């Protein structure tokens with residue numbers, strides 16, 4: 289289980305240039321709280337700039353929060369980062385592949401950092417490539433890969449150590465319709481008992497993705513959690529049959545609703 293409570297992060301402006309005006313700090317995350325259960329897919333849904341990526345970057349230990357707690361199975365990311373991070377597979381916004389390494393080498397290198405034996409890592413890379421339908425990419429250098437190809441390799445890398453918690457920042461970015469479907473099926477399988485009942489958290493601003501995939505939705509707006517529930521619960525709360533309309537009400541307030 290992932291538990292986030294009272295998370296906050298402000299980015300300070302860069303140092304003042306000689307004659308430039310001083311920029312204001314950016315309050316990227318003001319008060320984000322939610323829980324994501326095992327065996328469920330939890331979607332972080334919010335408009336551009338709502339604070340989703342910043343929240344997931346803090347969860348992945350890439351940046352430190354100013355306030356709040358992040359826990360994975362009760363293990364605090366701030367206090368016991370290695371233990372907490374070992375339980376997570378993270379697909380960050382940057383993807384960050386090594387261009388001179390092949391896809392296979394990227395995946396296996398990451399597994400070595402996780403302390404996996406090489407033979408096990410190689411077998412796992414093959415299996416993941418089959419699942420993500422990217423076996424022909426395995427022995428190509430990742431330099432020049434398309435966005436969707438990079439995403440698949442980064443996803444395989446995030447899953448190589450079979451983590452119990454999977455955190456994905458906009459995973460369908462750059463994927464075509466077939467690859468999006470394959471990813472959706474993969475995530476559904478990973479959350480199911482047969483796939484290990486993983487705890488999956490992903491961010492998106494695509495409404496259909498949330499409706500099709502999420503067991504639970506966390507709506508984030510202006511750096512705050514404004515609602516959490518299932519799609520039908522959120523629709524009912526807003527008194528609308530259309531989820532997009534419910535989202536607009538929750539994320540932008542009544543003044544934006546026609």
Ligand SMILES: Nc1ncnc2c1ncn2[C@@H]1O[C@H](COP(=O)(O)OP(=O)(O)OP(=O)(O)O)[C@@H](O)[C@H]1O
Nearest residue numbers: 299314316334335336337338339340341342343493
């Ligand atoms: N390193 C940074 N320095 C300064 N401001 C930042 C930094 N990272 C994020 N921000 C700002 O924080 C706010 C939240 O950004 P974030 O990327 O978390 O939003 P998001 O919900 O993921 O948006 P999107 O859906 O557009 O990707 C934005 O205003 C963004 O410009």
